[in-house]
Amino acid sequence: MSQKNMNNSEDKLVDAGVLSCQNKSRRNFLGKAAGASVIIAPGVTLIGISSAQSNTDVDGADSSKRWGMLIDTNQCAEGCNDCVSACQQENGWGEGSTDESHSNPEQQAQWIRTVTVRDKDTGHTNQLPMMCQHCAEPPCVDVCPTGASMQRADGIVLVDKHICIGCRYCMMACPYKARSFVHESLHDQKAYAPRGKGTVEACTLCVHRVDKGEQPACVESCSSGAMLFGDINDTNSEISKKLKEVGSTQIRADLGANPSVRYSGL
Amino acid sequence: MLIDRLKVRIAIVSVVLGALFATSFMAQSQSDAENSSSALNKQVTTGESCVKDTSWMRRNHMELLKHDRDRTLRQGIRPVDGSIKECVNCHATKDDHGQQLSINAEGEFCAGCHSFASVSIDCFDCHSTKPEESVVGTRR
Amino acid sequence: MKRVVYSGIEGRSLGYWSMMGVLALFILLAAGSFLYMEHSGHHVTGMNNQIVWGIPHVFAIFLIVAASGALNVASISSVFNQSIYKPMARMSAILALTLLAGGLVVLLLDLGRADRLIVAITTYNFKSIFAWNIMLYTGFFVIVLTYLWTMFDPAMHKHTRKAGTAAFIWRLVLTTGTGSIFGFLSARQGYDAAIMAPMFIIMSFAFGKAFFLILLLGIYNLTNRSISADLIERLKNLFGVFVAAVLYFAVVFHITNLYAAEHADYESFILVNGGIYTAIFWIGQVLIGGVIPLILLYSPMFAHSVKSIVTASILVIVGGFANIYGIVVGGQVFPLSLFPGQEVSSSFGDGVVNSYVPSLPEILLGLGGVAVAMGLFLFAIKVLRLVPNNLNAEHTETTSEVPC
Numbered sequence: 180m181s182q183k184n185m186n187n188s189e190d191k192l193v194d195a196g197v198l199s200c201q202n203k204s205r206r207n208f209l210g211k212a213a214g215a216s217v218i219i220a221p222g223v224t225l226i227g228i229s230s231a232q233s234n235t236d237v238d239g240a241d242s243s244k245r246w247g248m249l250i251d252t253n254q255c256a257e258g259c260n261d262c263v264s265a266c267q268q269e270n271g272w273g274e275g276s277t278d279e280s281h282s283n284p285e286q287q288a289q290w291i292r293t294v295t296v297r298d299k300d301t302g303h304t305n306q307l308p309m310m311c312q313h314c315a316e317p318p319c320v321d322v323c324p325t326g327a328s329m330q331r332a333d334g335i336v337l338v339d340k341h342i343c344i345g346c347r348y349c350m351m352a353c354p355y356k357a358r359s360f361v362h363e364s365l366h367d368q369k370a371y372a373p374r375g376k377g378t379v380e381a382c383t384l385c386v387h388r389v390d391k392g393e394q395p396a397c398v399e400s401c402s403s404g405a406m407l408f409g410d411i412n413d414t415n416s417e418i419s420k421k422l423k424e425v426g427s428t429q430i431r432a433d434l435g436a437n438p439s440v441r442y443s444g445l
Numbered sequence: 446m447l448i449d450r451l452k453v454r455i456a457i458v459s460v461v462l463g464a465l466f467a468t469s470f471m472a473q474s475q476s477d478a479e480n481s482s483s484a485l486n487k488q489v490t491t492g493e494s495c496v497k498d499t500s501w502m503r504r505n506h507m508e509l510l511k512h513d514r515d516r517t518l519r520q521g522i523r524p525v526d527g528s529i530k531e532c533v534n535c536h537a538t539k540d541d542h543g544q545q546l547s548i549n550a551e552g553e554f555c556a557g558c559h560s561f562a563s564v565s566i567d568c569f570d571c572h573s574t575k576p577e578e579s580v581v582g583t584r585r
Numbered sequence: 586m587k588r589v590v591y592s593g594i595e596g597r598s599l600g601y602w603s604m605m606g607v608l609a610l611f612i613l614l615a616a617g618s619f620l621y622m623e624h625s626g627h628h629v630t631g632m633n634n635q636i637v638w639g640i641p642h643v644f645a646i647f648l649i650v651a652a653s654g655a656l657n658v659a660s661i662s663s664v665f666n667q668s669i670y671k672p673m674a675r676m677s678a679i680l681a682l683t684l685l686a687g688g689l690v691v692l693l694l695d696l697g698r699a700d701r702l703i704v705a706i707t708t709y710n711f712k713s714i715f716a717w718n719i720m721l722y723t724g725f726f727v728i729v730l731t732y733l734w735t736m737f738d739p740a741m742h743k744h745t746r747k748a749g750t751a752a753f754i755w756r757l758v759l760t761t762g763t764g765s766i767f768g769f770l771s772a773r774q775g776y777d778a779a780i781m782a783p784m785f786i787i788m789s790f791a792f793g794k795a796f797f798l799i800l801l802l803g804i805y806n807l808t809n810r811s812i813s814a815d816l817i818e819r820l821k822n823l824f825g826v827f828v829a830a831v832l833y834f835a836v837v838f839h840i841t842n843l844y845a846a847e848h849a850d851y852e853s854f855i856l857v858n859g860g861i862y863t864a865i866f867w868i869g870q871v872l873i874g875g876v877i878p879l880i881l882l883y884s885p886m887f888a889h890s891v892k893s894i895v896t897a898s899i900l901v902i903v904g905g906f907a908n909i910y911g912i913v914v915g916g917q918v919f920p921l922s923l924f925p926g927q928e929v930s931s932s933f934g935d936g937v938v939n940s941y942v943p944s945l946p947e948i949l950l951g952l953g954g955v956a957v958a959m960g961l962f963l964f965a966i967k968v969l970r971l972v973p974n975n976l977n978a979e980h981t982e983t984t985s986e987v988p989c
Contacts, residue, residue, distance in 0.1 A: 240521030281626070285633035285934065294931040296924050309923070309931070318772060324719060326710035331521055339518055340571050344705050345697015347637035348715050354772030356921055356935070359634050360697060363626035366547075368573040370530050375571030376626045377697030390523050430923060434771055445924075567700075 242332035246384055247313065247411040247439035248398065249418050249427060252305045254405035254444075259293075262308045265400030266291045269385060271369040278365040288359035288374075290382045291397060296445070305445060308397065308406070311336060311357040311382035312430065312438030319349035319358065328379075334439050335384045343378040350379060354431045357381050411439060495535070496526040503558075506532075510568075529568060534576045547574035589672045590974045594808050596967035608960040615953020618946035619694045627697065631944040635934050636917045640910070640943035641695035644951030647792065647909045648688030648958060649722070649763055650785055651902075653756040654793020656681035656729065658820075660756070663732075663749025669816060672973040673801065674749075678733050679965045680797055681756075682726065687958025689722060691951055714765050721759040728752045737970075760786045767912060774851040775916030780841070784834040791827040792905040795898040798824060800962065802895055804972060812976040814889075821894050825882040828901055831908070832875040847925070854919050854938070855911065862915040865907045874904015914941050 267273035272288040279287045291310035297303070313336045319328045320336065327343035330336050338349075338358075350358045358381040365375055371387040374380050385395035393399075398408040409418035427441040495502050496509070506527070513527030536554040539545050549556045549569045559566055594601070622629055632639040658677035662670035693699055706723075709716045732748040735741040764785030770776040798820060805812045839856065842848040853859075855866050878897035880887070887893035918939045923929050929936035966972055 238522070239516070282628040283633065285635055285939070286628050287634075289634065289933045292931050292933045292935075294923070294929055294935055297928040297930075299926065299928055309935075318770075320710075321712050322715060322769070323710050324713045324715035325704055325708045329519060331519065333521070337518065339515075341514055341518070342701070342704050342708055343698065344701045345699075346705075346715065347697070348713075348766075350634070350637040351917070352770055352772060354921060355923065356635070356933070360627065360632075360637060362628035362633075364570070366574075368571065370533065370573040370575075370577040373571040373573070378571065379697070386521070390521055431772070431925075433925075 240331040240333040240335070243412060244410045245315070245334040245412040245439060246389060247334070247409070247418060247441065248384075248395075249407040249421055250307060250440065250442045251405045251407070251425075252307045252442055252444040254403045255293075255306050255308070256403050256405075257306050259306075259403070261400045261402060262397035262406065263291050263293060265396040266310075266382070269369070269388075269396035270372040270374075270383070271367060272359075272374070276367050278367045279361075279363060282362040286360075286362040288361065288380065290357075290359065290380070307442060307445075309355060309357070309430075310397075310440070311384070312355055312436070312440040313382075313384055315437035315439060316435060318352040318354065318434070318436060322348045322352040324348065331386075335386050335389070336381075337383055337386065338379050338381065340373060340375060340378040340380070345377040345379065347379060354434055354436065529572050530577065533572070533574065537574070537576050545575050549574050591672075591675065591970035591972060592974055593967050593970055594804065594972060596963075600807060601963070601967070605960065605963060608956040608963070611949075611956035612953050612960065614949045615694075615951075615956065618949040618953070619699070622695075622946050622950070623699060629944065630947050631942045632947075633939075633941075635939040636914060636941040638913055638917065639695075639941060640914075640947045641691050641951050641954075643906065643910045643913050644954050645688045645692035645695070646763065646766075646913065647906055648684050648691070648954055650760060650789045650909070651792035651796050651905075652681050652684035652688060652789075653725070653760045653763075653786075654789035654791065655684055655797050656752060656756050657790055657793055658797055659732070660749060660753040661823075663746055664753045669819065672976060675733065675736050675969075675971045676801065676966070677797060678729050678736070678752075679969070679971055680800065680962055681793070682729055683961035683965065684793070684796065684958045685722060685725060686961060687954040687956075690957050691954035694950060695947075714762060714769050718759075718762045718766065721755070721762045725752075725755055725759055728755050756789075757786060760789045767916070772921060773916055773919075774848060774922055775855075775912070775919055778838065778841075780834065780838050784831075784838060787827065787830045787834050788905060788908065791824070791831045791901055794820075794824045794827055795901040795905070798898045799895055799902075802891055804966065805976070806891075808972075810972070810975050816976055817891065817894065818889075821882055821888075824894075824898070824901075825879060828875060828878050828882070828897075831905075832871065832879075835870065835875075835908075850922075851919055855915060859915070859919075859938075862911060862918065865911045865915065869907025870904055870911060872904075873900050874908055878904070917941070 264274065267290075268275055270290060272279070272290060291308055294307055294309045296305045296307065313334055315334065317328070317330055317336050320330050322328075324346060325342045325344055327339045327341075328336070328349045329339055345360065347360055350356075350360060358379050360379050361374060361376050363376055368374055372383070385393075385397075388395060394408045398406040407418050407421060409416040411419055411422065413419055422441060425443045427443045428445045429436075429438050429441060497505075502509075509527035510529055510532075511527070513525035514529070516522040517525055517528070532555075533548050537546060537548040538553065546553055547569075548554050549559075551560070555566070555569075558564075630639060656677055658670050659674035659681075661667045662674045693702060693705075696702075696705070698704075705719065709719075711717075728748070729752050732745070732752045735745040735748045761782040764782035767776040768779055768781030801820075802812075802817075804810070839852060842852050855862055857863060859866075878900045881893040881897040881900070882888065918941055920929075920934070920936050920938060923935060
């Protein structure tokens, strides 16, 4: 990751005396955020209303955390597409967006999709949502030439579109086909989910919601309770307890990428 | 000897002239920029003031944005001064029919200055050019 | 002792200018295609989210691989002291540079954000094989230019051997890097193989040599310079060994894959029921790129004609292109194995073979890369003293007395 870059620009700003006056104006911004209600998600530590500038916010991504998901494929209702629709609506891609009308379906973004798995011998069938698995050892981050493909301290894997050159090597490397390349100019983006032509994108685990202490849109939309979100590192979180209790699978565990999205019932 | 002295004089004179020329040129271009941007830009805000005073922002907003974009995206530090989302929330305007305008549309807050200064930016290839839905409702 | 006399080609004939004109036309078409794709976005191309690297990458990788191979003749003279090759070393080095330039142009112009070239060359993730490649390409230019300097400047002749050795090692590392772009991709059935690196090296020997032979024999024919039969024979035999070696590596690659049940589906796709990709392998790579050229080079019926050597070289280029196409596109159309041993289906092409149809702008962009390489080369041999006035035996032999 290009930490180097970041530090450089920080130094420059300190020189220019910019950072010194940051606290005052930061409060102005926070004033607006303070009204936001705080949802207590499963496995998310309670965030007091008085401190909208929770630790997550001010100190940034917390390296003691590892955000993850447990998907119970037995609960995933056949034919249900709620998680996909919720993601589309939240992040402004696919149905409901006026963008990507020139691209064919194979070219349009797919942050999350439902996949049907059928055992060739037994005929047993499962349906499950498939998206960026937010690997602990993400191949996409390893291969990215510029460091645009990156992993936050709390395990969320993102694309830094500021320095993405659109080489698509990460898409070659991803075992889950979780990433999409934007094939045309966009105009209908959501303010919190920037995306644009010539860069690669994928599920962000709804990082903008997670940083506010909320759950990803797909998890919130799942009425059957098949999706559980939380901090895998926190032994007291609901997801950790469940992971300990039921057997879960990593998709393509053989690759050693150690995804943070786990599946049970497979 | 004489020639040497002459050389020194020529050197001094040319340095002084050069410096004068440079400063006057800079002053000129500065006042150009200020005149034009006040003419071009509607001063639109919803809050009382920006994160820094206007003249500072005019010159340095890009540094601030560039610095804080990395903090936000890579480190997850959300409350930052240089938030392009907040630029848009405050500075995007509506037309006479109440239709929300893009902040980078011709003559609007971002484009007005940038097109005058011949600066091409790619911020809005990815970033939304309209205020967040939650903000729109609270606008005047 | 006789010295080798180099000269530029005259480059004033109708033939020269019409060649340059055609190349310029292709470069213009490529520039137009680039602007079109850049402006509209990649939805106007045949690529999609399943096939992310299309025919421009095939052209780019092909040219980059050929580039390092084109340096071979120079390496043989400087590193392995084969003085008979020495007069051709300058041409060989220049061709390596121009082919690489052509390949890189295509690679860069097919980026989603080609306007961010500055990011690509200033911001590195040192864990990325792709980033290493960017440095390997840049280093190649520097080292080969230095190598050329030592060949041109009499005062630098004493360093030719060192520079040549450095260039030789560098090109081996470079092609290892190119092959590893695929070799390192553990998630895809068609890649994930260490053999990719040496296989790309041997491919580079063959493709680079094919380009070199066509140009060498073409120039000598068109400018009425003479070249000894003995030299042609040696170049031809070496070329044949490289072509055979490419076939050998293909055999080892596929046999190894066949042995592992895990890869059985991919192998049956490429070798038996993959439709166009099976045809590309057997007809393109094996027949056109391997078997027929070997017959042309070694069968007593054809073996001693310059025409058959040039034909074989052209076929190796066509077959080599098919080879890279099979690796790059064939490896992507085959579905990812998300759940090994199970059937997968979705609305997004899981579990099915995807399709890729190259679009015209993509093809034109790729051809533009070839035109850039060839145009630069033709320009270089006009303005620089690269081509020996003749390559007759007595001249080439006496050069052995010139210290390397």
